[in-house]
Amino acid sequence: QVQLVQSGAEIKKPGSSVKVSCKASGGTFSSYTINWVRQAPGQGLEWMGRIIPILGLTNYAQKFQGRVTITADKSTSTAYMELSNLRSEDTAVYYCARESLEGTTTYYFDYWGQGTLVTVSS
Amino acid sequence: QSVLTQPPSVSGAPGQRVTISCTGSSSNIGAGYDVHWYQQLPGTAPKLLIYGNSNRPSGVPDRFSGSKSGTSASLAITGLQAEDEADYYCQSYDSRLSGSGVFGTGTKVTVL
Numbered sequence: 001q002v003q004l005v006q007s008g009a010e011i012k013k014p015g016s017s018v019k020v021s022c023k024a025s026g027g028t029f030s031s032y033t034i035n036w037v038r039q040a041p042g043q044g045l046e047w048m049g050r051i052i053p054i055l056g057l058t059n060y061a062q063k064f065q066g067r068v069t070i071t072a073d074k075s076t077s078t079a080y081m082e083l084s085n086l087r088s089e090d091t092a093v094y095y096c097a098r099e100s101l102e103g104t105t106t107y108y109f110d111y112w113g114q115g116t117l118v119t120v121s122s
Numbered sequence: 123q124s125v126l127t128q129p130p131s132v133s134g135a136p137g138q139r140v141t142i143s144c145t146g147s148s149s150n151i152g153a154g155y156d157v158h159w160y161q162q163l164p165g166t167a168p169k170l171l172i173y174g175n176s177n178r179p180s181g182v183p184d185r186f187s188g189s190k191s192g193t194s195a196s197l198a199i200t201g202l203q204a205e206d207e208a209d210y211y212c213q214s215y216d217s218r219l220s221g222s223g224v225f226g227t228g229t230k231v232t233v234l
Contacts, residue, residue: 035223037168044124045160045168045211047223062219095167104174106215107223108158112167 002026004034004096004113011119017084020116022096029077030054033099035109036070036081040092050099051079086120093117125150125216126226133232134202142229144195144212150224152193155215159188159197162209171210172197199231207233 007021022034035050049060053072060068064083072079079096094116097109127145134140144157151157156175160168170179172188175195185206187198195214199206212226 037223037225044228045213045225047225050223097168100173102173103177104156104158105154106156106158106174108156108170108173108213109160109168109223110170110173110179112169115167 002098002111004098004111006094006096006113006116009117009119011121012086014087014120014122016086017082018086018118019080019082020094020096020118022079022081022113024077024079024098029072030074033107034070034072034079035097035099036068037095037097037109038092039095039115040089043092046092048081048094053079083118086118088120091118091120124227125219125224126212126214128210128212128226128229130227131230131232133234134199135234136202136204138202139198139200140202140231141199142197142210142212142231144197144214144226146193146195146214146216148193149218150193150214150216151190151195153217155217157188157190157195158213159186160211160213161206162211164208168211202231202233204233207231 003025036048051058051070069082096113098111099107100110159172161171162168175190176188216224
């Protein structure tokens, strides 16, 4: 059974950066693709980007290009999402999710982390 | 902002059937890309409910069903139960947003 466990809540100042981790267990981490999705308070889900750890390839949503960096450490089965130049609008719960293509032609997210609340406040 | 539009809310009495629409365009659902659905209970992470338009992962009750036609998709809940009260999101792919996942705007289901 795949499990994704994320790091704890963070409080950050505007202009700073935050790095959230997502540790995977069960299955083969290198064969995963890990995505990051965020949800502002009372709002919907917003896709941020993804990484294919075995290839080190990343894709980012245009909205976050230049501000987000997604990395992965295969030795610890951990993915990271770093968001820089934080502003109050970045206050949200950040989720990691494993991507799957099984039984479909368009990827979906079959396992999710528990979420990490990032609060940006002066 | 999202390219997939859902009604903000739907409601129904216990035992009734409700449907949630997910309307896209020719660059996403209409282009043949599959649609997936997630259920998000209050204060929890989203959970995969339907994948590949109409497939249920193991453990998802058959009260939940999905379909797709043209530029839209739908999620139906039959025999509505109190524990179905949650937010529901559709998700697909859009060819204009290469490499991006796109989510619907979300629908709050209320059990009366």
